Amino acid sequence: MSVSPLIQTDLDPRDRGGPAQPLLSVSGLIKHFPVRKGLGGQKQVVRAVDGVDFETLKGETLGIVGESGCGKSTTAKLLMGLIERDSGEMLFDGEPVGGRALPWRAYRRQVQMVFQDSYASLNPRMTVEASIAFGPKVNGVPGRQAVERARGLLARVGLEPKRFAGRYPHELSGGQRQRVNIARALALEPRLVLLDEAVSALDKSVEAQVLNLLLDLKAEFGLTYIFISHDLNVVRFISDRVMVMYLGRVSEIGPSDAVLAEPAHPYTGALLHSMPSLDPDNRTQVALLAGDPPNPIDPPPGCRFNPRCKLVAPVCSSIEPPLDPVAPAHRAACLARQPGSGHPDAPAALAAA
Amino acid sequence: MLLYILKRLIYVTPVAFGVSVVCFLLVHLAPGDPLSAVLPADATQATIDEMRSAYGFDKPLPVQYAIWLWHVLQGDLGTSIATGRPVLGEVSRAVVNSLILASVATLIGFTFGTLFGFVAGYRRNSVLDRAASALSVFGVSVPHYWLGMVLVIIFSATLGWLPPTGAGPDGSGNWRPDFEHLRYIILPAVTMSVIPTGIIARTVRALVADILAQDFVEALRAKGMDEWGVFKHVVRNAAPTALAIMGLQLGYLLGGSILIETVFAWPGTGFLLNAAIFQRDLPLLQGSILVLAMFFVLLNLIVDVMQTALDPRIERA
Amino acid sequence: MTAPVTAASVALDGAVTTAPPAEAEAFIPSRGFWGHVGHRLVRDPVAMAAGAVILLIIAVAILSPWITPMDPYKGSMLRRLRPIGDATYWLGSDELGRDMLSRLMVGARLSLFMGVTPVLIAFAIGSAIGILAGYVGGWTNTILMRTIDVFFAFPSVLLAIALSGALGAGIFNAIVSLTCVFVPQIARVAESVTTGIRRRDYIDAAKLSGASALTIMRVQVLGNVVGPIFVYATSLISVSMILASGLSFLGLGVRPPEPEWGLMLNTLRTAIYVNPMVAALPGLAIFIVSISFNLFSDGLRTAMEIRQ
Numbered sequence: 015m016s017v018s019p020l021i022q023t024d025l026d027p028r029d030r031g032g033p034a035q036p037l038l039s040v041s042g043l044i045k046h047f048p049v050r051k052g053l054g055g056q057k058q059v060v061r062a063v064d065g066v067d068f069e070t071l072k073g074e075t076l077g078i079v080g081e082s083g084c085g086k087s088t089t090a091k092l093l094m095g096l097i098e099r100d101s102g103e104m105l106f107d108g109e110p111v112g113g114r115a116l117p118w119r120a121y122r123r124q125v126q127m128v129f130q131d132s133y134a135s136l137n138p139r140m141t142v143e144a145s146i147a148f149g150p151k152v153n154g155v156p157g158r159q160a161v162e163r164a165r166g167l168l169a170r171v172g173l174e175p176k177r178f179a180g181r182y183p184h185e186l187s188g189g190q191r192q193r194v195n196i197a198r199a200l201a202l203e204p205r206l207v208l209l210d211e212a213v214s215a216l217d218k219s220v221e222a223q224v225l226n227l228l229l230d231l232k233a234e235f236g237l238t239y240i241f242i243s244h245d246l247n248v249v250r251f252i253s254d255r256v257m258v259m260y261l262g263r264v265s266e267i268g269p270s271d272a273v274l275a276e277p278a279h280p281y282t283g284a285l286l287h288s289m290p291s292l293d294p295d296n297r298t299q300v301a302l303l304a305g306d307p308p309n310p311i312d313p314p315p316g317c318r319f320n321p322r323c324k325l326v327a328p329v330c331s332s333i334e335p336p337l338d339p340v341a342p343a344h345r346a347a348c349l350a351r352q353p354g355s356g357h358p359d360a361p362a363a364l365a366a367a
Numbered sequence: 368m369l370l371y372i373l374k375r376l377i378y379v380t381p382v383a384f385g386v387s388v389v390c391f392l393l394v395h396l397a398p399g400d401p402l403s404a405v406l407p408a409d410a411t412q413a414t415i416d417e418m419r420s421a422y423g424f425d426k427p428l429p430v431q432y433a434i435w436l437w438h439v440l441q442g443d444l445g446t447s448i449a450t451g452r453p454v455l456g457e458v459s460r461a462v463v464n465s466l467i468l469a470s471v472a473t474l475i476g477f478t479f480g481t482l483f484g485f486v487a488g489y490r491r492n493s494v495l496d497r498a499a500s501a502l503s504v505f506g507v508s509v510p511h512y513w514l515g516m517v518l519v520i521i522f523s524a525t526l527g528w529l530p531p532t533g534a535g536p537d538g539s540g541n542w543r544p545d546f547e548h549l550r551y552i553i554l555p556a557v558t559m560s561v562i563p564t565g566i567i568a569r570t571v572r573a574l575v576a577d578i579l580a581q582d583f584v585e586a587l588r589a590k591g592m593d594e595w596g597v598f599k600h601v602v603r604n605a606a607p608t609a610l611a612i613m614g615l616q617l618g619y620l621l622g623g624s625i626l627i628e629t630v631f632a633w634p635g636t637g638f639l640l641n642a643a644i645f646q647r648d649l650p651l652l653q654g655s656i657l658v659l660a661m662f663f664v665l666l667n668l669i670v671d672v673m674q675t676a677l678d679p680r681i682e683r684a
Numbered sequence: 685m686t687a688p689v690t691a692a693s694v695a696l697d698g699a700v701t702t703a704p705p706a707e708a709e710a711f712i713p714s715r716g717f718w719g720h721v722g723h724r725l726v727r728d729p730v731a732m733a734a735g736a737v738i739l740l741i742i743a744v745a746i747l748s749p750w751i752t753p754m755d756p757y758k759g760s761m762l763r764r765l766r767p768i769g770d771a772t773y774w775l776g777s778d779e780l781g782r783d784m785l786s787r788l789m790v791g792a793r794l795s796l797f798m799g800v801t802p803v804l805i806a807f808a809i810g811s812a813i814g815i816l817a818g819y820v821g822g823w824t825n826t827i828l829m830r831t832i833d834v835f836f837a838f839p840s841v842l843l844a845i846a847l848s849g850a851l852g853a854g855i856f857n858a859i860v861s862l863t864c865v866f867v868p869q870i871a872r873v874a875e876s877v878t879t880g881i882r883r884r885d886y887i888d889a890a891k892l893s894g895a896s897a898l899t900i901m902r903v904q905v906l907g908n909v910v911g912p913i914f915v916y917a918t919s920l921i922s923v924s925m926i927l928a929s930g931l932s933f934l935g936l937g938v939r940p941p942e943p944e945w946g947l948m949l950n951t952l953r954t955a956i957y958v959n960p961m962v963a964a965l966p967g968l969a970i971f972i973v974s975i976s977f978n979l980f981s982d983g984l985r986t987a988m989e990i991r992q
Contacts, residue, residue, distance in 0.1 A: 096888050119894050127892055135885035139717050140809040145886075148903065149893030182717065202893060356738075385834030393850045504982075508975035510926045512933055513949060513967025520960040622839030627928050632952075641934065644849035656838075656846045664837045 028124065028205065029072075031108040036069035037238050038093070038125075039208055043067070043102035045088055048312065061341035062088040062311050066102070066339065067126045070206065075232070075239040077253030077270060079246060079285070083310065085262040086242045092209045093240070094127050107208075123153065126199035132191035136183040142194045143168070143179035147202045160201075167197035170234075171227060189220035193227065200235065208240045213248060225252055246289055250274050255343075258282050261310055261318040264337055268344030278346035315347035317349065329356040372672055379668050386664060387439065390657040391432050396651045444654035449646045454654035457639065462658060465628070465635030469620040476563030477613045483564070484571025484609075491576055499568050506565020515558040515630040522554060531555050532632035555631040559624065563616040567620040570612050574605040574638040607677040614670035716910075724987040729845035731983020734976040741973055745792035752786035756943050776962035778948065779955050780854040786961055788969055794855070795970065798937060798944070801860050806866035807917040811940060813867070814874020819882055819901055829875060835868035844927050848936040858937040863925055866920055873916045874976035877909045916986055919981040922974040929970045945970050 043066040046059035058085070063085045070076045080086050091097045093104070095111075095118050109116040129135035136145055145254040146164035151157060165175040171193040183191055192212060199207055209228070213221040225248065232239060243249050249256055250270055257267040257277065276284045308314055314321050320330040325348075334354065335347040349355040426434070438445070444454035488498035492594050523531035530551050578584065587597055625637030632638065636655050643651040725731055744751070754773075759780035766777040775784040817828040835843065847861035881887065882905070890900045928944025931937040938944035940951065948966040955963045 090744075094888075094892055096891065122892050122894050125892075127889070129885040129889065131885055137886045137887050137904055137908065140904075148890065148895070151897055152893055152895040200887065381830060382833050382837050385831065386837045389834060389838075393846060405764045461743065504975065504978055508922055508926075508966055508978045510929060510946075510970045510974065512930060513964070516949070516953065516956065516967060517964055520956050521965060522904075524957050524960055577731060618842075619839045623841030625841065625845050626933065629934060640845065640849065644845070644934075644936070649850075652846070652849055656842065659842055660838050662837055665844075667837075 023261065029107065029148075032153055033072050033115065035072070036105075037072045037107055038094070038240075039069040039105045041067045041103050043089070043104070044090055044100045045092055045097065046100055058311050059264045061313060063092060063099075064310075066259070066262070067265055068257055068264060068267055070238060070240055071255075073236065073238055074254040075241055075336040076254050077239065077249035078242045078259060079244065079249050079256060080259035081285075083261075084246065084259040085310075086244075086259055087210055088126065088262075089259070090240075090242055093208060094125065095122065096118075112351050115190065122200050124204050125206045125208065126202055126204040127208040127210060128192070128195050128199050128212040130214055132188050132195055132215065135193060135195055136198075138183055141182060142173075142186070143175075145183075146198045146201050149198065153202065163201060164197070167200055168194070170200075170231070171197045172223075173197075183327075187220075189224060190214055192216060192224055196224075196227070196231070200231065203235075204226050204237070206238045208242070209245070210242045214240075214243060221248070228252065246274065246286060255320060258285070261313050262310065263318060264347065265319065266344075266348075267337070268341070268346075272341065272344050278340040278344065278351050279319075279348045280323050280325050280350070284322075284324075302334040317347070323360055325350045327357045327359070371675060375668055375671055379664060383661065386660045387436060387657065388432070390653055390660065393656065395428065395654050409640055433563060439657070444657070445650035447643075447648055447651045449642070449648045449651065451625055454650050457651060458636065458655050458658045460638045461634065461639040461655070462550065462662070464633065465500060465621055465624055468555055468559065468625060468628070468635060469542055469554065470636065471552055472620055473563055473613060473617045475560035476567055476616060477609075479568025480561070480564045481571050481609060483568040485575055487540055487568065487572040488575025496572070499572060503565035503569040506561045506563075506568075509561060511558055512626040513632050514561060515555065515627055518554050519630070533547060533634075549613035555627055555633050558630075559582060559620055560626050563613070563620065567609065567612055571609050574608055575601055578604045578654055581680075607674050610677070611670050611674040613671070614666055620668040622659050622663055698916070715753065721984075721987045725983055728983045728987065731980050731987070734979035734983065736981060737972065737976040741792055741976075742796065744789050745796050748786075748789040748793060752783075753975070754783035754786045754951040756782060756790045757941055758782065765955050765962060768961050773870070775965060776959060777798075778952060778962070785967055787948060788942040788945070788965065791945050791948060792969070792973075793936050794942060794944040795925065795929055796947070798855065798858060798862075798928035799973070800921055802862035802928070803866055803917055803920050803924045805859075805863045806870050806920075807914070809863070810867045810870025811874045811910070811913050814871040814876075814913070815878045815901070815905070817871070818875040818878025818909075819897075819905060821879070825875070825879075829872070832868045832871050832875075835864075836872075838868075840923070841927065841930070844931065845934070845936070848931055853936045853939065855938055858928060858931045861931070862924055865927070866917075866924065869920065870913060870917055873969055874909065874913045875925045877912045878905065881905055881908050911988060915981065915985050918977065920985060922977040922981070923967055925970060925974045925977065 021084040045063040046061050049058050049060055055350065066085070066089060068076070078086050088097070092102075104111040105354070106116055106121055111121045112118050124182055135143070140148070143161060143164045146167055147157075147160035150160040150163055155163065156216055161223065165179055168175045168178055173190060173193055178186070178190070178194075183194075186194065195212075212228075213224050216224060228239070231237065233288045239252070241249065241252055253270045255268060256270040256273045258265050258273065258281065260281050266273055266277065266282050268278075274280060274286065277286060307347065308321060316329075316331040317323070317335050320326045323330065327349070329349055333349060335349045335352065335355070337345045337347045338352050340346050340351045350359040351361070353361050442455055444458065446452070447454050447457055450457065474538055483499040483502060485523060487493075487496040490496055519531045522529045531554070533551060572651070584597060587600060621636070624633075624635060625640050627633070628635045628637030629641050640652065640655050642648070690976070711991055714857075745923065759782040760777075761774070761781055763777055764779055764781040766773045766781075768774075768776045773783050773785070775788065778787065813828055813832075817825040838846070840937055844861050844865045847864055848858050851861060852858040887900060887904055890904045927936060929944070929949070932944050932946030933950045934948075935950065938947050945966040949970075952963040952966065
């Protein structure tokens with residue numbers, strides 16, 4: 015159904031490092047928001063994103079999941095440079111983003127984003143055609159050609175240009191607006207598209223249509239997706255790999271089949287169990303994920319999940335688990351899965367392998 | 368709560384500072400020499416220079432401001448050029464009269480405004496509601512100095528029921544709370560109350576309609592509470608905002624009374640300002656504006672704090 | 685793909701490339717935002733009536749030099765304070781025996797000019813300040829808006845009178861004072877509207893397309909903020925008319941013998957015992973214009989509240 019991540023059939027002329035080089039690789043990404051409590055109160059920080067590392071391979075779809083407040087959306091904004099990162103490094107096809115070889119402007123031409131709120135992300139006073147043509151125009155495409163491109167893209171996302179080009183956002187349905195947003199993102203011919211809860215606000219049937227459209231477009235334009243969602247079903251459907259975030263950190267990352275079928279982190283397991291099952295005989299009665307996530311202003315010491323974890327052991331509140339491999343290409347930040355961590359459930363340390 | 372008051376005070380300080388700067392610069396905005404009103408036309412250059420340094424006008428502006436502010440903080444607003452008396456005394460006398468007029472007007476406005484607002488909010492889109500909104504449009508659109516004249520025409524010139532001008536039978540003295548003086552305050556106070564009536568009616572109508580549409584009212588009725596009980600709940604919820612609007616209106620009336628006070632020759636700050644402007648009595652002009660603006664700032668502060676104290680929904684952090 | 689069959693994936697079979705029936709809807713001709721507003725405004729009888737009154741008075745003001753029945757400056761000591769309905773003076777004559785109707789017609793020129801001009805100038809200056817503060821944010825915003833706050837510490841009538849009192853009487857000074865009163869009010873509204881727009885996702889999307897701050901301001905922000913600011917400004921015209929005539933009433937604006945409604949009202953104050961109806965006429969004119977602008981502005985605001 016989707017293009018295998020490692021076999022890039024049509025070579026993008028902008029490709030530098032070849033198919034094996036990750037398209038985007040992020041390490042040590044940190045963003046803290048300062049908050050002040052009361053008058054002259056002590057300054058505190060919300061650790062929205064607190065040390066995130068991951069890679070996106072060329073041609074794959076990387077799903078990012080987690081509860082609200084886990085830092086998904088902040089991560090998206092950091093990746094797009096909409097907010098400034100405190101620290102961390104981002105390499106796009108091997109080049110540091112914001113560096114001399116790849117300034118932000120050049121990077122952004124290759125990376126675009128689709129927002130969750132299809133209405134708020136379109137200018138209410140502009141026709142959809144003008145919204146799509148805006149990007150190419152400011153990048154030097156002559157007006158007529160930009161409009162031409164906008165119309166072509168409208169047709170490509172399933173909106174007949176004759177009917178839709180001159181409409182305003184409030185004259186479209188939610189699904190139609192999100193198609194326009196996708197067309198707008200594609201107007202600059204990006205290589206990476208970030209979809210931040212892009213289908214979450216849509217009706218289920220419309221969501222399915224838009225997801226299919228996304229898969230088609232990906233194959234046609236050789237795109238790479240980062241797909242952020244709280245809906246595990248959708249992520250399972252569209253993603254090649256999945257990354258699970260909890261309180262500003264990555265708790266698990268790996269192939270979606272492995273992560274969602276045999277989760278290595280208890281948090282992923284709890285998320286999967288809290289999903290309503292379609293089989294009435296198989297409905298969860300017990301809430302596995304009770305309570306809200308702890309306050310990101312002062313996260314619990316050690317493993318951030320320990321207050322809500324069913325595998326919790328004394329060691330969990332003293333050691334912050336590293337994101338270590340549990341299987342090929344599958345890593346998890348759980349002491350219970352790490353040999354020699356001191357956790358009672360940890361697998362026996364393999365003799366120096 | 369104490370922390371909140373402190374926070375508001377800290378916020379108000381730069382505003383008060385700004386107001387003092389504006390009032391100070393007002394005099395320097397005036398065309399011509401501020402001294403020209405004091406000096407005789409045939410004053411020699413030496414006299415002019417002497418006066419200039421006596422008033423401190425030879426120093427650079429920031430220094431003049433600092434000196435002026437220092438005096439103001441000690442309660443010295445300078446001396447009126449026209450009367451030769453301290454500005455502070457003149458202004459305080461006038462402020463009392465203005466405050467009486469504005470308070471009565473606010474009270475009238477609040478009474479009728481809440482009355483109309485409640486009726487309109489309870490009976491939305493009824494004839495009464497339409498009448499109330501027509502009245503509030505009238506209140507904000509009518510030139511109040513003209514309305515004052517019309518009332519004088521009707522009640523003084525034609526019917527002869529009420530005195531047209533002044534604060535009492537002894538001319539423009541101080542107002543006292545007795546029957547004779549009461550007759551003098553009716554026309555200016557009613558004229559002045561038209562704006563707050565309209566604004567309060569509009570606000571209360573929206574508040575009441577909003578509260579009645581909320582789920583908790585439905586729940587109270589479902590619980591078996593009678594309309595009187597529901598009404599008490601509505602009042603409790605609408606009161607903080609309505610009182611806040613009333614407080615602010617008092618401030619607006621006090622500052623904006625000059626036109627009405629002129630029409631009715633009411634011996635308040637507006638009348639004083641009018642005199643100061645036409646006699647080019649700049650210290651008096653400056654002093655009265657400073658006092659009125661500071662009063663407005665203070666009133667805003669009090670309203671803010673009171674509203675917070677009354678309304679548990681507002682965060683005090 | 686080995687994903688289990690879910691509600692989502694059931695519907696996924698078969699690529700959908702054209703808008704499917706679920707999303708199809710009746711074709712509506714695109715009218716654009718202002719088209720909708722105009723359409724709704726036309727159907728509001730109160731706003732239309734108010735607009736008609738305003739247009740009529742503007743027309744009278746423009747044409748007054750050619751259509752006044754008599755010379756508005758030429759008085760007659762013998763025919764002072766004639767009542768309304770007089771055979772020669774249809775709306776009576778003033779304290780110097782000048783024709784009221786003619787003076788009211790010519791007076792519309794100065795009254796409208798002095799009421800509308802400050803709001804127009806303040807609209808330009810206040811919008812610029814507010815949009816700048818709202819769009820740039822940060823320290824620029826703090827400094828600009830805290831300065832604006834200082835002017836809010838003065839009730840507007842007081843500020844207008846204080847400024848024109850200090851500057852001295854005259855048409856120009858009155859307009860300057862009133863402009864100073866309205867700039868902070870418009871700037872505050874412009875700032876809050878712009879700050880609201882700036883947080884919208886489409887501004888982020890425009891940033892991502894590589895557009896410069898100036899281009900975003902021009903293409904994406906301006907069109908969305910000017911409308912609401914303009915509506916607010918129209919609501920100020922009513923206040924401005926009352927204040928401008930009020931300044932002339934106090935003797936701080938237009939000087940005699942120029943006809944201006946506020947000044948006419950003042951000079952006729954002495955006539956309230958002789959001919960009260962005539963004395964009240966100029967105020968009635970101010971009131972009619974002021975309420976018309978208020979009602980029209982209300983209608984415009986309602987028409988712009990299109991729920992999307």
